[in-house]
Amino acid sequence: MAKANAIELGEGRKSRGVNKGVSILNFIFRILAFIGTLSSAISMATANETLPFFTRFFRFRAEYNDLPTLIFFVVANAVVSGYLLLSLPFSIVLILRSNAQRARMVLMMFFDMAMLTLFDSGTLLTAGASAAAAIVYLAHKGNSRVNWLAICQQFNAFCQRTSGSLIGSFAGIVLIALLITLSGVALARRP
Template sequence: MESMSKNSSTESMQEPKSTKGKSKVANVVKGGMKRKFGVLDLILRIGAAVSTMAAAVIMGTLDVHLPFFTQFVQFEAQYNDLPPFQFFMFANGIACGFIVIVSLPLSIVCILRPYTAVRVRLFLVIFDTVVLTLVTSAAAAGADIVYLAHNGNSNTNWQAFCNQYTDFCQNSSSAVVASFIGVGFIIFLVTVSAISLRRKT
């Protein structure tokens, strides 16, 4: 009887050690996954910042002069001639600024302190959703004007002018493409943040 009691006591002492070992391994695995999500999040944010900045810079530097002009009339096209292009530039610039100033530092915090970053990730999901709405609306507005510039609209007597302002249309199209690339990055950001929260990271 004494030997049986000793065996049971030694087994009870050994079980917590094994469970502790398993929990440590699980924590290490979870910590590695959290950091991987954090690194992916940071890369996506850098991509979103670069693409929105490129869209804003390309649109903001649009200034095309036609080679034919008179002494009194000069044909010029700028982004601020069209209010949707103004909104496009400011929206992408604001989105890029907020990503660089606000979300990139918080993303680094999620990498350095993955276990205590649940509230930070929740804030980033809300922030990314707002930025996604802003950039999507800007890209859609810019795409609408670019389409009209290329094809015109006979119902409203809007004439296509890309055959004259070729550089203007090419650059504005490039800006719209860069903005939509930013939209894609931000969509992936929201997805990654949601998965991280689902995994309780």
Template sequence: MSTTIDMPGSSKAAKAGKPVLVTTPSRPGGWKKGVAIMDFILRLGAIAAALGAAATMGLSDQTLPFFTQFFQFEASYDSFTTFQFFVITMALVAGYLVLSLPLSIVAVVRPHAAGPRLFLIILDTVFLTLATASGASAASIVYLAHNGNQDTNWIAICNQFGDFCAQTSGAVVSSLVAVLVFVLLIVMSALVLGKKH
């Protein structure tokens, strides 16, 4: 970026009738590079949240003895298909986030390139939908586990399976953190794509 300033003076360029060219150093990338760096950092945080959610839910297990050791009650994530869906989708979300890191690095190196950002915003929206669906469905089951439902005679199991409920609740909260980070990533990418300069 250069600026032409016409300065009357005694220099050779002024005597020849040519304007003096004064250049100002321009920062390549500017605020878009800062947004791209923040995008990369948020992706790392979303990876941690999604992996934490999948691992916590996948490892949730509690067994209660009932009268004898031969007859036991067990609660684990694979007892509920919703929790299985949750583990699979959060693992997919974490995998996508890991695979999206190179494109995020490209956005840092070339902050004015629209292609990588457009590709990321489309895929971020798809995986935001997956993360939201799995988090919301798991949240509904966790709610039933905590409170039960009198109309359908579902009893609250968290009175007996406290550790299991604490782990599943933590996994749901972690997934909702990943959803929030996805929303921030999409908004930031949309702002960068919407600005021309």
């Protein structure tokens, strides 16, 4: 009886240690994904370039809101980074709680809820990033068949900025996939 109790206590302590590790990883991934998506949104939203010459009919100026797809990209990144910011306090509570039974309850509720929301944010972010990638690719390469010219020869700095801002977004997608895996691990260890 005493032995069984000791084993149970030991297992409880070990399980608490793993839970704490999962909570801390969860927090770190959330912060990194937040930084990635926010910097993507900001660097895309502030991208603009004005060429030092103009004609009567064209002003040679490129901005992100010339292309509706890039607007969607900025909105998707802003929404997901907002969700990640709002979820950070819960993530901190998970780390600080030391009462095992209660912490596990909160953890489970949090992971159940978070998994669905993370799945939605991941899908939104994937949609935004891949649509923007399609447009940025077109800006770089153009398409001779349908007569769309590559604009990156003229708007070089603009193109570099928009291409760069894709990185944060795709890093965010990978981190959200890792967060979903973490939630899956936590749910699989449900007693």
